Amino acid sequence: xxxxxxxxxxxxxxxxxxxxxxxxxxxxxxxxxxxxxxxxxxxxxxxxxxxxxxxxxxxxxxxxxxxxxxxxxxxxxxxx
Amino acid sequence: xxxxxxxxxxxxxxxxxxxxxxxxxxxxxxxxxxxxxxxxxxxxxxxxxxxxxxxxxxxxxxxxxxxxxxxxxxxxxxxxxxxxxxxxxxxxxxxxxxxxxxxxxxxxxxxxxxxxxxxxxxxxx
Numbered sequence: 001x002x003x004x005x006x007x008x009x010x011x012x013x014x015x016x017x018x019x020x021x022x023x024x025x026x027x028x029x030x031x032x033x034x035x036x037x038x039x040x041x042x043x044x045x046x047x048x049x050x051x052x053x054x055x056x057x058x059x060x061x062x063x064x065x066x067x068x069x070x071x072x073x074x075x076x077x078x079x080x
Numbered sequence: 081x082x083x084x085x086x087x088x089x090x091x092x093x094x095x096x097x098x099x100x101x102x103x104x105x106x107x108x109x110x111x112x113x114x115x116x117x118x119x120x121x122x123x124x125x126x127x128x129x130x131x132x133x134x135x136x137x138x139x140x141x142x143x144x145x146x147x148x149x150x151x152x153x154x155x156x157x158x159x160x161x162x163x164x165x166x167x168x169x170x171x172x173x174x175x176x177x178x179x180x181x182x183x184x185x186x187x188x189x190x191x192x193x194x195x196x197x198x199x200x201x202x203x204x205x
Binding site: 007012047049058060062 | 087088091122124125128133134135136137138139141142143
């Protein structure tokens, strides 16, 4: 599983990265977590509000930092 | 060196002009552009909602107040937002006495001003 954090590197983006890593850990997943900081790359995903959370290529959240529980839910939904 | 702009600043007010292929569609677009430049909110991508672009849909969910600005009674902007599951406030240019003129893409500043004023009134509700 690949989890991408979209954001140029401010406090919210860093918080989301930590939260996503925690969520993956609690689910026992071996997820690759990548922080995308390039604005043009972020724009290509259609994200106009950061931080954005992408799970296996799909944007599942933007403009907020969801809780660990919410991210776990989003991951489980993505994995079907 | 280019300024590194952060997109984390919350944008609570989002404008969705229909941007249709007529004078009124382009007046709606111009009003949204000017309102954005004035800091009243941010113009957003209606086509992304219609196209089910996940990044734009998730970004739109982060908005608090969505304003559809439609040029004519067909109300494409409002309907597109509603189809995407979003509630919005609505401004229609024909309600402001601005008529669609077939084959025309010209307008004047007074018309744009009238639309901006109507949007601001909608926001103050």
